[in-house]
Amino acid sequence: MCVVPTVIGVMSGFFSLLPDLLPMILPSEVQITKASDLEAQRGGKDAPMIRQGAVIGKSDRMCATVLIAKPRCSSAVHHHGEQETIIYAASGKGMRHELSPGDFAFIPPWTEHQEINDTDENVVWILIRSGPEPVVVYLTGWGGDEAKADSID
Template sequence: MMASFLPFIQDILPMFMPSSISVTRAKDILPPPPPQPPLPTEEGGEALSGVRVLSRDAVINKTDKMCASVLIVKPKSSSTVRHNGEQDAIIYAASGTGVLLSSPNDEGEEEPPKRYELAQGDFAFVPCWTEHQIVNESADTDLLWVFTRSGPQPVEVNLMDWGGAEAKAPVNR
């Protein structure tokens, strides 16, 4: 008998015991990156400076249903190929224009990844376990995308390549 009331109690409890609002300030999400020495490039091109992809937690562990993080991809850079495990994700392109690549198929055929161009204000839905990569082809503009995922904190499984093994390198957070 009590088990039948449990869903009802979970629905009405917030009406009697409201939670407080939580705010995360931009300055706390995106602290200035530490200075790093330039990285050499191939073919004598212009040197790249420091970290090229930054992932920062924005709202985590506030609810078991969702979380948010921010991804910044510097010009002429890309994230690793990754998936979000059991989490679905919604991407909001806050600034810049970039490319969302996704695994071409599950049959193992040799095809290039599917390309989805996202400009400022665009949204994309990435289902759980879907391999994807974010690419900034711009020569001079950072890409800033907001990820909202199911679950209390973001899951990012970085891969060695499309359909590849999990990468063991640390992720910049």
Template sequence: MSSSAVKIVPPEEVGKNTTGQTDGMTRKAALVNVSDKICSSTMLADPHTSSAIHHHGHLDTIVYALRGSGGTLIWGPNPEDKQRLAPGSHALIPAWVEHQEANEGEEQVEWIIVRSGREPVVVNLPKGWGSSKEEGDGKQ
């Protein structure tokens, strides 16, 4: 794609391309593989669901909480490693940081996700917190 061209993805096209998944969440690609530096997607979480513990490799991630009051970002096993994201909240998840998304509320949560790369990377960690360190930082 030319760097001077504008790319629009209408709502009905969001999610037609696949993106990395983790159990408990539905990720829908929006602008993927159209820029060498950035990509975007949406994440939907039904009530009382959570993702697997995972990281996004070398990509920094920005999360914007669009709707739903139960969205929670967890970045470690301790209670202080947990923050609720109310609609309108922004969060930065640095590269390689293990985390988990959860919807502890009664309504569906929707987040807009922007990552610092051409396409999303999702590395699920089946052994739990700290397992990427045991596996060479999960670089795949």
């Protein structure tokens, strides 16, 4: 009777469970991003769209940002690669599909879209994406090629 392969099989099964077991054994702490920390990220106050990293690099599965679109502005047409995105409209109305405060939008991977604020007040969206950091791929237009980095404001 050979015991070594059985022990190796049990050990490999145990090691495959470690990522699921460790958070239960060694729980992490709650991490907070204060509103004042978000305010500090508004350095480019003249920018038409202000993007603030609320929860970036703290999870390998998701991240969160705040997008403030100033009046009468729009982003370039873009997609988020393989990331899924959920948008929560915190205030104002905007986007190509109208979002009002309290509305949610789901953007599947590789889906081209554009943030638009055609009102006279700020629009604020909370964006939750799969992945540890936001991915934004700017395009030259609808169905266009990837834009060069220096061609986007």
